[in-house]
Amino acid sequence: MSKLEFIILGKNQPILEIVVRLVNANENWNAVGFGDENLAQKHFLENKIDFVLLSSGIDDAVEKEFTHFCVKHNPEVEVIEHFGGGSGLLQSEIYDRLHKKGKL
Structure with a gap:
């Protein structure tokens, strides 16, 4: 199975770094964080x-x-709004989406 690729967009740099680290803690996931939406696009x-x-x-x-940009260019992409709640909530949100798509 290839790694799942993530883009994380956030303007709060310390939180962005934490979320990137939490995602990258899973050996099957790879995240890149951006504070600028143009670079993320x-x-x-x-x-x-x-x-x-x-x-x-x-x-x-x-x-x-x-969100519109991403879905327009890749209708299969999953967009999750994650504004806190700890690593357990983030992983649950991701696994829930994977389960709904039949990828678990």
């Missing part, structure tokens, strides 16, 4: 991304635009 277009995690500090307009 470029990375999204250049890589096959399975999950987009929206972290803290993003305003509603950017969140909507980025």
